[in-house]
Amino acid sequence: MSSTTPILEARGLTRSFGAVRALDGADFDVHAGEVVALIGDNGAGKSTMVKALSGNLALDSGTILFNGAEVDLSSPSVASHMGIETVFQDLALAPHLTPPQNMYLGREIPAPGFLGKLGFLDNKTMRARSKVAFDELGATVRSYSSPVGSMSGGQRQAIAIARAVVWAKGVVFLDEPTAALGVVQTKAVLETIRKVRDKGVGVVFISHSMPHVIEVSDRVQVLRLGRRVATFQAKDTSVEELVGAMTGALDAGAKS
Amino acid sequence: MSNDSISAKNATADAAGVAADASPTGEPRSEAAVSPDASLLTSGSEGGIGGFFRRIVKVQSFQILLVLLAIFVVFSALAPDTFPTWSNMRLVIQNVSILAVLGIGMTYVIITSGIDLSIGSVLVFSGVIAAKVMQGMGGDGWGTAIVGILVSIVCGVLWGIFNGLLIAKAKVPPLIVTLGTLSGALGLAQVITGGVDIREVPAVLASNIGYGNIPGTTIPTISVIALVLLLILGVVLHKTKFGLYTYAVGSNEESARRVGVKVDRHLIFVYALSGLMAGMAGILSLAQYSTTAIAGQSTTSLAVIAAVVIGGTSLFGGVGTIFGTIVGLFIPAILQNGFVITGVQPFWQQVAIGAVLIVAVYIDQRRRAAASRATKTGKRSLAHLFRR
Incomplete structure (x- = not known):
C-alpha cells in the first residue's frame, strides 16, 4: 500500500x-x-x-x-x-439480550434530560440506529426484540460483525x-x-x-x-x- | 373454523402473490412461528398487540400467574366464605411483604447467575444490631426508630459489599461465600445477644409499620413499603442501564467485560443491593414481630430463592423479572393459607412447594435447551455457582 x-x-x-x-x-x-x-x-x-x-x-x-x-x-x-474493534471466533454476544442491546452494550445512549441521569435509556434511538447499521451491511436481522441466543449462527455472526464495524x-x-x-x-x-x-x-x-x-x-x-x-x-x-x-x-x- | 381461516389466509396470500411476501405488513407464516416477535417489527400497531400477547403467553411468569389464579379459584370454591375475603387476603399479603423485599435483591443476584444464601442471617444480624442500638438509646419515639432503621440498612449493605468483594474480587464462588456469611452473620448475631432475643422495640415502629395500616384504610403499611420498593427496583431492573448490565453480566460475563462493562463493580453493587434489602427486611421484621427472632429465619433464604426461581428467573442467569418473583412468592403463601382454611395439614405446603420448584427448574432447563442453539452458554450447567 x-x-x-x-x-x-x-x-x-x-x-x-x-x-x-x-x-x-x-x-x-x-x-x-x-x-x-x-x-x-x-x-x-x-x-x-x-x-x-x-x-x-x-x-x-x-x-x-x-x-x-x-x-x-x-x-x-x-x-x-x-x-479498534474485534469480532472473536466465539462472537462474544450476550445471548439473552436483543440485537440493539448487544450493539450498544457498554455504549448505551441515555434518555434525554433528567431521566438519562437516572440511568434510563433511549431504546428507541438505539433500536433505530441499529436497524440502519444492520441494513447498511445487508445483515438480515429478523427481530430486534428477540434475544440473539435464539437466532441462527449466521444471524449472530452478522450482528457481531455489524457491532464491530459500527464502532x-x-x-x-x-x-x-x-x-x-x-x-x-x-x-x-x-x-x-x-x-x-x-x-x-x-x-x-x-x-x-x-x-x-x-x-x-x-x-x-x-x-x-x-x-x-x-x-x-x-x-x-x-x-x-x-x-x-x-x-x-x-x-x-x-x-x- | 380454524381450517376456514387458514384457507382464507392462503387464498389472500396467493392472490397477492409475490407482493404479499415483500410487503411490510404481510406476515410471513413460517417466520412468525420461529420468532414470536417478528410481527412487532414487520407490521403496525395491531400486529404489535398480537405479538405482545403471544410473547407474554410464552413468559414463565405469566404461566405461573395462571397457576396462582387456578390455586386461588380452587380454594375459593372449597371455602367461599372464608378464603376469598379481604381480611384473609390482607393476612396473606402482609405475610408475603418481608419476603418480597428480600426477593427483589435475590432476583437481581440470580439474574447475574449468582446466588445469595446469606439474606436470612443478614436480616437477623441487622435486626439485632438495630435492636441493640435502639435499646441503648431508649425511648419510644421516631428519633430512636429512625436511627434503628438506618443502622439496620447500613448493616445489610456492609454484609452485601463483603459478599460482593469476595465474589467479584477474590473470585470465591457465590454459593460458598454466601454459605459462609449465612453461618457467620447468624453466629455473630448470637454472640452479640448471647442467643437471647431482644424484645424491646420502639412502640412507633411496631404500631405504625409493623402491624399498622395506612391511615384511614385496612392496607398494611409494611405491604405498601414492599410495593414501593418493588416498583422502584422493578423499573430500575427493566428500564435502566444498571438493569441492562445486570442481565448482560448474567448472560455472558466475558462479553460484557470485553465491551467495557465494569463487571466486578457491578457484581459488588448487586450483592450490596441484596444486602440492602436484607437490612430493610431486618428492621421490618423487627417492627412486625417485636422480637429479633434469631432462630426464626433459618429457611428464609431458601424460601426466597424458591420463589424467585418459580417466578421464572433462571438460575443460569440472564433471565428474570421482578413481577415473576412476586407471583412466585404468592404461590407458597396462598397454598399455606388455603391448606389451613380447608383443614389440610399445612405441612403439605412444603411438599407442594418442593414439587413446584423442581418443575419450574425442569421447565427452565428444557426451554433453554430448546431456545439456545448449542452455544457455549447453552450447555452450561449449574456448576457455575461453584466456581468463578
Missing part, C-alpha cells in the same frame, strides 16, 4: 503460555483503508496476536504502535477508545468471520469487509479459507510458529504459495 505510517503496527511481540511460545518476536502491520489477511496453521499464533492487539491479552515483550505512537493496550476499553474507527479484527457461514452469508461478509475498508478503516481478516483470503484482501501476512514469515500482495500470489509459506515448504517467500 502507501508508504505512510501504518495505523496499527506490532514489533517483536512475545508471549508464552507455560512452556509454549505462542508469539515469538512476531511483527504485524495494517494501514488505514486496507484489508490485511493474517493466516497461519493452527497454533501459529493468530488468535494470540489478535487478542494482544485488541487489548485482551498482556504481552511478555514487544511494542505496539498506533498511528506511529507507542501505545499500551492494557484493556479492551482502551482499544475501543482508539477505534471501529481505526482497525477491525475479524477472527474467522466466515467459519460458520453458508455461501450467501459468506459473500455478504466479504462484501461487508470491502465496504468497511472503503470507509477508510483498516481490516484484519483471519481465515483458513485461502480463496477468500485472496479474493478480499490487499496484503497477506503469514504467521508460523509465532513469527511473521512472509508478506504477499494478494493480487500477485496464489493458494499454493500461501499454503507453502504457512507450512514452511516455501521458506523463501518473503517479498514484503
Whole structure:
C-alpha cells in the first residue's frame, strides 16, 4: 500500500503460555483503508496476536504502535477508545439480550434530560440506529426484540460483525468471520469487509479459507510458529504459495 | 373454523402473490412461528398487540400467574366464605411483604447467575444490631426508630459489599461465600445477644409499620413499603442501564467485560443491593414481630430463592423479572393459607412447594435447551455457582 505510517503496527511481540511460545518476536502491520489477511496453521499464533492487539491479552515483550505512537493496550476499553474493534471466533454476544442491546452494550445512549441521569435509556434511538447499521451491511436481522441466543449462527455472526464495524474507527479484527457461514452469508461478509475498508478503516481478516483470503484482501501476512514469515500482495500470489509459506515448504517467500 | 381461516389466509396470500411476501405488513407464516416477535417489527400497531400477547403467553411468569389464579379459584370454591375475603387476603399479603423485599435483591443476584444464601442471617444480624442500638438509646419515639432503621440498612449493605468483594474480587464462588456469611452473620448475631432475643422495640415502629395500616384504610403499611420498593427496583431492573448490565453480566460475563462493562463493580453493587434489602427486611421484621427472632429465619433464604426461581428467573442467569418473583412468592403463601382454611395439614405446603420448584427448574432447563442453539452458554450447567 502507501508508504505512510501504518495505523496499527506490532514489533517483536512475545508471549508464552507455560512452556509454549505462542508469539515469538512476531511483527504485524495494517494501514488505514486496507484489508490485511493474517493466516497461519493452527497454533501459529493468530488468535494470540489478535487478542494482544485488541487489548485482551498482556504481552511478555514487544511494542505496539498506533498511528506511529507507542501505545499500551492494557484493556479492551482502551482499544475501543482508539477505534479498534474485534469480532472473536466465539462472537462474544450476550445471548439473552436483543440485537440493539448487544450493539450498544457498554455504549448505551441515555434518555434525554433528567431521566438519562437516572440511568434510563433511549431504546428507541438505539433500536433505530441499529436497524440502519444492520441494513447498511445487508445483515438480515429478523427481530430486534428477540434475544440473539435464539437466532441462527449466521444471524449472530452478522450482528457481531455489524457491532464491530459500527464502532471501529481505526482497525477491525475479524477472527474467522466466515467459519460458520453458508455461501450467501459468506459473500455478504466479504462484501461487508470491502465496504468497511472503503470507509477508510483498516481490516484484519483471519481465515483458513485461502480463496477468500485472496479474493478480499490487499496484503497477506503469514504467521508460523509465532513469527511473521512472509508478506504477499494478494493480487500477485496464489493458494499454493500461501499454503507453502504457512507450512514452511516455501521458506523463501518473503517479498514484503 | 380454524381450517376456514387458514384457507382464507392462503387464498389472500396467493392472490397477492409475490407482493404479499415483500410487503411490510404481510406476515410471513413460517417466520412468525420461529420468532414470536417478528410481527412487532414487520407490521403496525395491531400486529404489535398480537405479538405482545403471544410473547407474554410464552413468559414463565405469566404461566405461573395462571397457576396462582387456578390455586386461588380452587380454594375459593372449597371455602367461599372464608378464603376469598379481604381480611384473609390482607393476612396473606402482609405475610408475603418481608419476603418480597428480600426477593427483589435475590432476583437481581440470580439474574447475574449468582446466588445469595446469606439474606436470612443478614436480616437477623441487622435486626439485632438495630435492636441493640435502639435499646441503648431508649425511648419510644421516631428519633430512636429512625436511627434503628438506618443502622439496620447500613448493616445489610456492609454484609452485601463483603459478599460482593469476595465474589467479584477474590473470585470465591457465590454459593460458598454466601454459605459462609449465612453461618457467620447468624453466629455473630448470637454472640452479640448471647442467643437471647431482644424484645424491646420502639412502640412507633411496631404500631405504625409493623402491624399498622395506612391511615384511614385496612392496607398494611409494611405491604405498601414492599410495593414501593418493588416498583422502584422493578423499573430500575427493566428500564435502566444498571438493569441492562445486570442481565448482560448474567448472560455472558466475558462479553460484557470485553465491551467495557465494569463487571466486578457491578457484581459488588448487586450483592450490596441484596444486602440492602436484607437490612430493610431486618428492621421490618423487627417492627412486625417485636422480637429479633434469631432462630426464626433459618429457611428464609431458601424460601426466597424458591420463589424467585418459580417466578421464572433462571438460575443460569440472564433471565428474570421482578413481577415473576412476586407471583412466585404468592404461590407458597396462598397454598399455606388455603391448606389451613380447608383443614389440610399445612405441612403439605412444603411438599407442594418442593414439587413446584423442581418443575419450574425442569421447565427452565428444557426451554433453554430448546431456545439456545448449542452455544457455549447453552450447555452450561449449574456448576457455575461453584466456581468463578
